[in-house]
Amino acid sequence: MASFDPDMDTATYRISVAPEALAEQQRLIANPLLAVVALLGVWALFRYSLEARNLYLFLATLFAATVCALLIQFHCLDCGRGDFALRARRHACAPVVRRLRAGAAPPLTPPLLRTQIKAWFVVAATALVLFAIFHHVG
Numbered sequence: 001m002a003s004f005d006p007d008m009d010t011a012t013y014r015i016s017v018a019p020e021a022l023a024e025q026q027r028l029i030a031n032p033l034l035a036v037v038a039l040l041g042v043w044a045l046f047r048y049s050l051e052a053r054n055l056y057l058f059l060a061t062l063f064a065a066t067v068c069a070l071l072i073q074f075h076c077l078d079c080g081r082g083d084f085a086l087r088a089r090r091h092a093c094a095p096v097v098r099r100l101r102a103g104a105a106p107p108l109t110p111p112l113l114r115t116q117i118k119a120w121f122v123v124a125a126t127a128l129v130l131f132a133i134f135h136h137v138g
């Protein structure tokens with residue numbers, strides 16, 4: 001007989017879980033839209049700083065570009081909540097905790113959040129390189 005019944009055991013006590021085990025049970029979708037929009041603004045400032053030959057603006061633009069990575073967000077497929085990706089390690093909604101406690105196999109889709117962010121980064125870098133190539137050709 002199982003000692004845990006998810007319908008009866010609604011206590012909200014803390015449990016210690018390895019971050020990897022939690023990440024495997026989460027079903028999060030990466031949402032880089034806010035970061036991409038911010039990068040467009042950074043790109044405009046970057047070009048202006050080069051045209052104006054303003055070193056301080058150029059350095060501030062580089063700093064802003066690195067800060068844009070913090071604006072990547074996630075969306076949880078289980079509870080519908082969205083938040084910044086930095087806080088994804090702490091996101092443990094009821095379905096995630098239920099799967100953790102039951103020892104369920106990790107869901108196959110979607111891929112881990114960090115894998116999605118890496119894929120978005122590769123897609124963005126590829127698009128940027130292709131834009132640079134075709135912008136020079138045409």
Ligand SMILES: [Zn+2]
Pocket residue numbers: 076077078079080081091092093094
């Ligand atoms: Zn959730």
